[in-house]
Amino acid sequence: xxxxxxxxSKDRISKGQASFLRHQKFKRRIITFFxxxxxxxxxxxxxxxxxxxxxxxxxxxxxSRIVRTFIDMCxxxxxxxxxxxxxxxTMLSFLLVLFVGIVFAILLWMSDIFSKIMExxxxxxxxxxxxxxxxxxxxxxxxxxxxxxxxxxSIAVFGTIINLYTSFAEIDPEKIKLIRMLGGSRLxxxxxxxxxxxxxxxxxxxxxxxxxxxxxVIIGEFLAARRGLGFLIIYGSQTFKMNWVLMSITLLCIxxxxxxxxxxxxxxxxxxNY
Amino acid sequence: xxxxLKIDNISYSYHTITGETPAVKNxxxxxxxxxxxxxVGPSGCGKSTLLSLISGLIHPxxxxxxxxxxxxxxYMFQKDNLxxxxxxxxxxxxxxDIQHKATPKNLEYVNSLLTAYGLDNFKNSHPSQLSGxxxxxxxxxxxLALEPDLLLxxxxxxxxxxxxRLEVCDDIGTIxxxxxxxxxxxTHDLSEAISMGDxxxxxxxxxxxxxxxxxxxxxxxxxxxxxxRNAPEFKDYFNIIxxxxxxxx
Numbered sequence: 001x002x003x004x005x006x007x008x009s010k011d012r013i014s015k016g017q018a019s020f021l022r023h024q025k026f027k028r029r030i031i032t033f034f035x036x037x038x039x040x041x042x043x044x045x046x047x048x049x050x051x052x053x054x055x056x057x058x059x060x061x062x063x064s065r066i067v068r069t070f071i072d073m074c075x076x077x078x079x080x081x082x083x084x085x086x087x088x089x090t091m092l093s094f095l096l097v098l099f100v101g102i103v104f105a106i107l108l109w110m111s112d113i114f115s116k117i118m119e120x121x122x123x124x125x126x127x128x129x130x131x132x133x134x135x136x137x138x139x140x141x142x143x144x145x146x147x148x149x150x151x152x153x154s155i156a157v158f159g160t161i162i163n164l165y166t167s168f169a170e171i172d173p174e175k176i177k178l179i180r181m182l183g184g185s186r187l188x189x190x191x192x193x194x195x196x197x198x199x200x201x202x203x204x205x206x207x208x209x210x211x212x213x214x215x216x217v218i219i220g221e222f223l224a225a226r227r228g229l230g231f232l233i234i235y236g237s238q239t240f241k242m243n244w245v246l247m248s249i250t251l252l253c254i255x256x257x258x259x260x261x262x263x264x265x266x267x268x269x270x271x272x273n274y
Numbered sequence: 275x276x277x278x279l280k281i282d283n284i285s286y287s288y289h290t291i292t293g294e295t296p297a298v299k300n301x302x303x304x305x306x307x308x309x310x311x312x313x314v315g316p317s318g319c320g321k322s323t324l325l326s327l328i329s330g331l332i333h334p335x336x337x338x339x340x341x342x343x344x345x346x347x348x349y350m351f352q353k354d355n356l357x358x359x360x361x362x363x364x365x366x367x368x369x370x371d372i373q374h375k376a377t378p379k380n381l382e383y384v385n386s387l388l389t390a391y392g393l394d395n396f397k398n399s400h401p402s403q404l405s406g407x408x409x410x411x412x413x414x415x416x417x418l419a420l421e422p423d424l425l426l427x428x429x430x431x432x433x434x435x436x437x438x439r440l441e442v443c444d445d446i447g448t449i450x451x452x453x454x455x456x457x458x459x460x461t462h463d464l465s466e467a468i469s470m471g472d473x474x475x476x477x478x479x480x481x482x483x484x485x486x487x488x489x490x491x492x493x494x495x496x497x498x499x500x501x502x503r504n505a506p507e508f509k510d511y512f513n514i515i516x517x518x519x520x521x522x523x
Contacts, residue, residue, distance in 0.1 A: 174351055181329060181349040182369035182420065192372065196359045 061246040069243040070250075083251055085228040086217055089145060090259070093152035094213045098206060100153070101160030106190065108161070109168040126158035131219050138224050147224040152216025156209045167201040168194050203267045210259045218252070229255075277342060278424055278456045279305040279328065284337030285481075286320075286327055296481035297323040298334070303475065303484070305424075310450065311458045312467035314515060315477030321460040324482065325349075325426045328458065341424065348422030350430040354413040356401035362412050363388065363397040369420045380419070387415045391449060406434050407442045414446055418453065425450065425457040431466065440500060443470065447499035464519075468511045469502040476515055478522045485522050488514060 013021075043063050049055035050062035057065065073079035108115040134151045141147045171194055179189045221230025229248040236244030286298040297320035305311055315321050326332050328339060329347050341347070356365045366384050370376040388394050391411050401409055410430060417425065430446070431439045447470045450457050461467050467474050468490055476485045492505035502508060 172353075172355070174353060175355050175357075177331065178349070178351065178355045179372065180331060181347070182372050182416075184372040188372050192368070193357070196357070199359070 058240075059242060061242045065243045066247045066250055069247045073247075079247075079251075082227055082229050082232050082248075083255070085225075086214075086221065086230065086252075087255060089148055089152065089217045089220075089228065090210070090213050090255075093149045093156070093216060094206075094210050096149070096153050097156040097160055097209050097213060098202075100157055101164055101205070101209075102202070104157075104161045105164035105168055106194075108165045109190075109194065110186070115165065115169075122158055122162055126162055130155040130216070134219055134223050137220075143224045145225075148217055148220030148228075151220035152213045155216035155219075156212040159212075160205050160209060163205050164198065164201065167198045171197060199270060203263065203270060207260065207263050207267070210263055211256060214252070214256055214259070276307045277304050278307050278309075279303070279342070279458075280338075280340040281328070282338045282340070284327060284334035284339060286323060286332065286334050287481075288323075298327065299481040299483050301337075301482070301484055303487075305456060305458065307456055308454050309456055310447075310470055310472045311475060312471030312473070313458060313460045313475045313477060314462065314464055314467045314519065315482055316479050316519065317462055319477050319480050320482040321462075321477060322428055324477075325428050325458065325460055328424075329426055346420060346422045346424075348417035348420060348425045350413060350417055350425065350427045352429045352433050354401070354409040354433075356409055356412060356416075358401055361398050361400060362393055362404065365401065365412055366393075366415045366419055368416055373420065375420075383421075384415065384419045387418055391415060391445070405438070407438045407445070410434065410442050411445060414449065418449075418455075423456065425455050427457060427459040429461055430459075432461070432463070444498055444500040451498075464512055464515050465503065465508075466499075468508060468515070469499040474511070474515060476518045476522075486518050488518075 046055070046060070047063045050057040050060070055062075070079065108118060130151065133154055134147070137147045137150055137154075141150060175193055175197075176189050179193055184192065217228070218230040218233070221228040222234045225231040229252055232248040233245050236242065236248065281301060281303040283300055283302050284298060285296070285300060287294050287296045289295075301324065303311075313321055313324065323332075327334055328341075329349055330339075356362075357368070360368065363384070366388060367376060367381060370380050370384070385394075385397075388397055391414075393408060393412060393415070396404060396408065401412065404412065413430075431443050434442055443466060459467065459470055471490055474488045474490060476488065477483070478485050488511065490511060492502055492507055494501055494505045497505075
């Protein structure tokens with residue numbers, strides 16, 4: 001939410017401005033209040049429902065059981081291993097997607113002919129449901145983290161390439177002419193114009209990618225893992241340990257939130273210059 | 275007098291899949307050092323193509339273009355094309371950065387230009403914080419920083435509102451006279467062409483050829499683009515050029 005500017009000298013604030021600021025503050029409080037309230041009501045209804053036997057806690061678990069499971073798994077340290085595995089796989093595939101995406105988009109931008117050749121392949125690969133690839137990847141790469149990373153990368157990378165290339169190609173040709181007129185080479189155009197002006201797009205693509213990578217890692221872990229939250233979910237559901245499943249999902253919610261928030265911070269820091 | 279630019283009988287065509295479009299045909303022109311040439315012509319006649327040819331971005335199909343001196347050409351666009359992620363100072367030194375010429379001496383020159391043309395207080399601002407006129411001045415400083423021998427102005431004022439346009443035109447005209455720059459201005463605004471130019475070149479419809487070259491002699495002292503408009507001969511020149519254009523349209 002945007003910061004409300006209250007720096008205007010307070011003693012000389014007009015009546016209209018004061019009432020506007022009060023109204024904005026009120027709106028912000030309402031939003032925060034209902035955000036928190038929704039969460040508390042959801043947890044409370046779930047917990048009370050279980051206690052009153054309206055909801056079957058064997059199938060649906062309960063907030064208190066989730067917390068207890070979490071504490072137990074903290075005690076023996078298992079949960080840290082599973083979370084760390086999922087988190088590191090996500091980060092690794094995220095960085096790979098960003099790197100491969102940027103490099104490939106640059107190559108497409110460098111050569112008009114190359115980009116025309118690649119276009120149909122990229123479009124098809126981007127629309128293909130990548131979860132269909134996961135079973136094939138297991139056969140090819142084996143039952144190991146390599147499969148998981150490749151699955152996650154394949155989910156996010158094609159969209160990234162297309163988005164970045166589109167943004168590179170949309171740069172005002174007159175700005176390119178400017179760099180050339182100032183004596184710049186193609187590399188100057190790339191490093192002084194294309195990349196800096198595409199930074200906002202790179203960040204917004206990263207924001208989407210971090211979520212997609214998490215999805216990819218979980219799909220990969222469903223099929224090819226002995227560790228990680230995805231493994232915990234699939235193993236828990238097969239052995240009817242719903243506490244495990246729901247606790248893992250809760251942790252995934254937290255991880256997804258934190259990753260998104262982290263990129264948001266990065267974006268804010270860069271935004272000052274755009 | 276020394277010639278900065280000698281254009282000899284050049285022609286140029288654009289090629290697309292649907293066919294060939296001749297844009298420039300048999301143009302010859304000589305420009306002396308310190309001279310300000312205005313080029314007018316109907317819209318789409320190939321004025322900008324002519325500038326691109328002079329700048330060396332594209333090469334003529336036939337004919338030659340000779341530039342005396344260091345072959346250092348500055349180009350000003352219709353849009354200021356300032357980079358939002360660079361400060362005003364960062365934009366002004368862009369050319370120096372690209373050519374690896376950001377020496378203390380050259381940066382000192384950029385600073386002196388910023389001070390001379392009223393942008394020293396905005397050095398560390400980003401372009402979005404400047405007015406349209408200031409932005410165009412920043413763009414001019416970016417061009418002047420490389421100390422070009424020849425300046426090509428491609429309708430640099432047409433994106434501005436009328437009042438700013440007159441001011442910036444006066445500003446930049448005065449700056450260029452003071453820095454003793456040779457310049458070619460392409461415009462579709464006849465008043466602007468007369469008020470800034472020492473000579474006005476009138477072009478025909480596409481493919482453009484030269485219809486006439488009209489020397490501008492105004493009976494006023496310390497001529498600036500704005501004061502030129504008050505010269506008694508101004509409207510006569512306007513009518514002559516207007517007639518040339520409509521006769522050839």
